[in-house]
Amino acid sequence: xxxxxxxxxxxxxxxxxxxxxxxxxxxxxxxxxxxxxxxxxxxxxxxxxxxxxxxxxxxxxxxxxxxxxxxxxxxxxxxxxxxxxxxxxxxxxxxxxxxxxxxxxxxxxxxxxxxxxxxxxxxxxxxxxxxxxxxxxxxxxxxxxxxxxxxxxxxxxxxxxxxxxxxxxxxxxxxxxxxxxxxxxxxxxxxxxxxxxxxxxxxxxxxxxxxxxxxxxxxxxxxxxxxxxxxxxxxxxxxxxxxxxxxxxxxxxxxxxxxxxxxxxxxxxxxxxxxxxxxxxxxxxxxxxxxxxxxxxxxxxxxxxxxxxxxxxxxxxxxxxxxxxxxxxxxxxxxxxxxxxxxxxxxxxxxxxxxxxxxxxxxxxxxxxxxxxxxxxxxxxxxxxxxxxxxxxxxxxxxxxxxxxxxxxxxxxxxxxxxxxxxxxxxxxxxxxxxxxxxxxxxxxxxxxxxxxxxxxxxxxxxxxxxxxxxxxxxxxxxxxxxx
Numbered sequence: 100x101x102x103x104x105x106x107x108x109x110x111x112x113x114x115x116x117x118x119x120x121x122x123x124x125x126x127x128x129x130x131x132x133x134x135x136x137x138x139x140x141x142x143x144x145x146x147x148x149x150x151x152x153x154x155x156x157x158x159x160x161x162x163x164x165x166x167x168x169x170x171x172x173x174x175x176x177x178x179x180x181x182x183x184x185x186x187x188x189x190x191x192x193x194x195x196x197x198x199x200x201x202x203x204x205x206x207x208x209x210x211x212x213x214x215x216x217x218x219x220x221x222x223x224x225x226x227x228x229x230x231x232x233x234x235x236x237x238x239x240x241x242x243x244x245x246x247x248x249x250x251x252x253x254x255x256x257x258x259x260x261x262x263x264x265x266x267x268x269x270x271x272x273x274x275x276x277x278x279x280x281x282x283x284x285x286x287x288x289x290x291x292x293x294x295x296x297x298x299x300x301x302x303x304x305x306x307x308x309x310x311x312x313x314x315x316x317x318x319x320x321x322x323x324x325x326x327x328x329x330x331x332x333x334x335x336x337x338x339x340x341x342x343x344x345x346x347x348x349x350x351x352x353x354x355x356x357x358x359x360x361x362x363x364x365x366x367x368x369x370x371x372x373x374x375x376x377x378x379x380x381x382x383x384x385x386x387x388x389x390x391x392x393x394x395x396x397x398x399x400x401x402x403x404x405x406x407x408x409x410x411x412x413x414x415x416x417x418x419x420x421x422x423x424x425x426x427x428x429x430x431x432x433x434x435x436x437x438x439x440x441x442x443x444x445x446x447x448x449x450x451x452x453x454x455x456x457x458x459x460x461x462x463x464x465x466x467x468x469x470x471x472x473x474x475x476x477x478x479x480x481x482x483x484x485x486x487x488x489x490x491x492x493x494x495x496x497x498x499x500x501x502x503x504x505x506x507x508x509x510x511x512x513x514x515x516x517x518x519x520x521x522x523x524x525x526x527x528x529x530x531x532x533x534x535x536x537x538x539x540x541x542x543x544x545x546x547x548x549x550x551x552x553x554x555x556x557x558x559x560x561x562x563x564x565x566x567x568x569x570x571x572x573x574x575x576x577x578x579x580x581x582x583x
Contacts, residue, residue: 122320122339123357123370127332130366130568131185131193137570138298139180145294146178151204151286158274166212168274173206176223187328192235192244199254202226202287208260208271220261222275226283227255230291234299236333238325241308244299246292251284315386316379317342327359334359339372341379343386350378357561365552365565372561373443376451380438389435395428395462402527404520406431408461416517419510420471424461430468431524432458436475441482443557449482450498456505457521472507476500476521480529486553486566494533497525 151173158166181199188194204226209219232249236242256279260271308321319338326335336357340349354372361368383389395406404412406429408421413429436454443449457474478500484493502521504512553566 122337122372123334123359124337125332125334125359125361125368125370127361127363127366127368128185128187131187131333133366133568134570135183135185135195139183141298142291142294143178143180145298146202146287146290147175149175149286149290151175151282154278154282156278158277164213166210166270166274168271168278169209170275170278171207171209173204175202176205177201177203187330187333188233189329192233192247192328194233195231197228197230200228200230202228202283204283208275210271210274222261222271223259224275224279224283225255225257225259226253228253228283228287230287232291232295234295236326236328238322242303242322242326242335244296244303246295249288249292251287251291253280253284256280256283312341315343315345316382317344319347329359332359332361339375341375341382343382348382348385350374350381352377352381360558360563362554362556362563362565365554366567367565369564369566370561371564373441376441377438380435380440384435384438391433393431393433395430402523404523412516412520416513416520417472417507417509417511420461423509424463424469424471427464428462430460430462432460443560443562445558447557448498449484449557449562451480451482451495453478453480471509472512473505474517474521475503475505476525478525484555486550486555486564495529497522497529500525 153173154170156168158168179201180197181201183198184196186194186196202225204224205221206224207219207221209217211217229252230249233247235245235247237245256276258272258275258279260275308319310318310320312318319340319342321338323336323338326333339354342348352374354374357370357372360370380389393406398404398406404410407413408424408427408429414421434456436456439454440452441449442452453476455476455478457476459471459473460468461471462468479498480495481498482493482495486492500518500522502514502518504514504517549569549571550566551568553564556563556565
């Protein structure tokens with residue numbers, strides 16, 4: 100039997116709590132605060148790299164004299180965002196207010212006055228400000244952010260002048276104070292707009308929008324529209340399609356009307372349509388992966404039933420088989436008769452319905468394969484899924500089965516006996532699948548995010564996955580990289 104066929108139930112069990120055939124993600128205001136807190140040090144680091152152009156001009160000095168000044172090598176020595184407040188603006192984005200942001204700058208100064216009066220030195224500027232702006236969310240095939248409506252209000256500016264004649268300190272302070280307030284306001288507004296926009300868009304552009312289950316099965320969860328920003332949370336619709344990269348075909352199954360749903364105890368909520376398993380199954384059927392052959396050599400020696408016509412159980416269930424083909428090995432050709440379905444109901448176990456056709460074949464002495472009888476199996480598997488250490492793990496158990504003899508070329512087949520053998524067959528498959536599900540597979544997520552306190556909650560027709568997270572955007576670099 101092929102590896103993809105054996106992993107079908109693994110896919111069914113594990114994909115449940117990842118992106119679905121259609122996916123909606125709800126982000127709470129608390130989650131946005133957490134992301135802002137994690138990104139703030141990177142914003143501060145970027146603004147410290149701001150380039151402020153040299154300034155020169157003429158100012159009025161004492162007794163009406165004109166003072167020519169030059170300010171050079173102005174740079175930001177320190178910057179801190181202070182405290183911040185976030186407010187979701189429906190239909191637009193996130194309004195961000197930085198209260199008590201602080202900045203320390205260093206510069207060189209030089210002046211020239213009448214009668215050859217001149218001087219030079221350095222100055223340290225301590226700035227306290229409030230910064231307000233809107234982080235607008237847009238969509239052009241991918242999520243885009245932009246900073247709009249930036250307003251910078253300087254609440255305190257303290258200037259310490261070093262060098263030159265001491266009697267001229269206050270004159271220079273007055274000149275610098277009058278000139279620098281506007282310079283700092285415009286610089287911070289420009290740098291905040293550029294830095295936040297570039298930082299966010301660089302991060303988004305390097306965030307994966309698909310997850311490879313295998314070389315030819317990819318889960319595409321890219322955004323399909325601009326996020327819907329509401330007053331207390333934001334929702335985003337995602338593709339959530341299983342595709343063959345070499346031949347992408349979108350699934351046409353009805354995803355249902357996924358609700359704007361949030362688990363108040365968790366920062367993020369994923370809403371997954373139950374039709375995801377059908378979409379995955381349709382893809383695997385197109386790829387002929389829901390079919391395989393089990394040979395007698397693949398059955399463990401300690402199995403209670405061997406794929407041999409001489410097996411004691413088979414001789415009782417299909418007496419004509421041994422009589423006609425004594426001491427010959429058997430093959431089972433297994434294929435899905437239709438795509439599996441996932442049924443999710445509130446307060447009920449999650450069930451996957453599987454449909455299999457089994458053709459039993461005898462291998463003759465000459466190596467030919469002769470079909471002898473057929474079985475149709477409809478089985479329900481209960482899915483137990485959970486998230487551990489960032490991986491989705493779980494297990495399957497057989498919930499219910501129906502077995503039908505569809506045809507026979509070797510005489511009567513005992514229905515009860517075949518039911519028993521089919522149950523052993525399904526149990527062996529489940530045991531193999533569960534060995535993989537205990538290891539689990541990674542949940543697709545943004546770079547730097549680690550999920551925690553995750554829960555899986557079934558509802559009628561869809562699955563809710565709530566999770567908290569830790570965010571460390573270690574892959575963010577400086578704005579010079581962002582602009583390339």
